[in-house]
Amino acid sequence: MPEGHSVHRIARQFDRNFVGRSVRASSPQGRFAEGAAVIDGREAVEVRAVGKQMFLAFDGDLWLRIHLGMYGAWDFAGEILVDPTIASANGRMGQTNQRGTDIDRVMDAAGENSLTSIGAPRRTRVHVRMSEQTTGLADDADEWPPPVVGQVRLRLLAEQTCADLRGPTACQLQSPHEVAATIAKLGPDPLVDDLAEGEERFTAVVRRKPTPIGLLLMDQAVVSGIGNVYRAELLFRARLDPHTPGRDVPEEVVRELWRDWTRLLAIGVETGQMMTMDGLSAGDYRKAMAHRDDRHWVYHRAGLPCRVCGTQIVLEEMGARKLYWCPSCQR
Template structure:
């Protein structure tokens, strides 16, 4: 499932491509009937909160809410009317470009109260400068749940997914099974600051890179990582491979419904 940086980058792309432009809107697949209400309107802005995307239009209180889920994706082409390929849930086009949405978990037109309800159930977003990090820190400090579970709980932190949780915990040598309330004072705020930087870089580059300069392939004399999910990482999807720092085999187990990866030596409980 795409992590939060992907949605923020997508919001920037949609706004940059269609912002302040009159758009054509339709649902070639036929499953987003409200698309017709957007046809001929001006797209004002796309925004993101965690893994949720919101698109606002002129003279309309409602906004489009999109959750990509496991299989959803937008594709952009510099063509105002390319042939429809596959099951396109929503097509946006202007005089120069087209964006097609395929396979989302949700694509719906919601009234303001419904939109607010989604925001209300989501936690602090590291990519939101106005995020209430102190509230998130208080929830973590009071919780008996493992920090690996809390980082994936969208009610606590919105946008962090499986890659970022594994990598940020490794970068700070934290045992993923430690309860939130057992973290040392200030540790969560340190994790948060690192997530802000890492996810911000993800928005800029469109990929997840988490290794420090001294562990880059060139610095270590190793081959670059080859993976469909992105860039250089320490432990994510490296089960059974040697840790880049200490050489211990990376371990994995299911935590909060997803495969967690960690180094049992670098991240042993203190």
């Protein structure tokens, strides 16, 4: 399941390459043919990301809601204005340069480290899965428009950029009222909501729930964007037993969870990686950016010694998802 930083990064990609442009829409697979016909030829006017969902607005007060879920993915092709925090030099989008060699960044006129500063737009084809599972450049990068490959639910085509959507949990058209209703059901997102108001909402909900905090952090109605990786890491960083009922977590600890999520989400959007370890040397930082197992405290470390106390990291199932935690530090 994608986590919030990825969705915000892909929304940024759409903002650069589709917003303000007339978009041709089709459904090669046929499952979204009617919806594609409605938005075909309209101008994309706005994009929003809230938690794990993205909303793309078209002229005429029409919105496209996308929730990738477990198996959804985007393919981008064409001359793409890219931010290397979104697509690295090896063609991977949704994650940072896996070679992990560069910390310094070149900022562009928009205040971001876009590849426009080193010669973009460039013609390319990249696969974007909203997790850390991605593929690289395709062999058909010079064909335009690119051939349809596999089961494409929706193809969005601007003059020079193509985006193919596969396997989403949700792909539907909504009115402004329906978008507002969808967002109203979601918990606060630090990149969308006022931080102080979001903290109050999150704290109030958690503090009245008997539900284990390990489940509450994954509930998108409580807080938006947290998935399996961030859950495990936030709980460890707070030294919090995941089984503790929300109402029993001290208020200041709940507030610090929100503030820590705010920090980690910002790092994730900037770097493309779910970096959750602090105070690394430059060498260790490069190593961590190159290898997932070097940038987390407990996630994916079942049976290995805790980085703090040496106790074996436990793996269990909570909320039908894998939970990693240290029974010594988190008690």
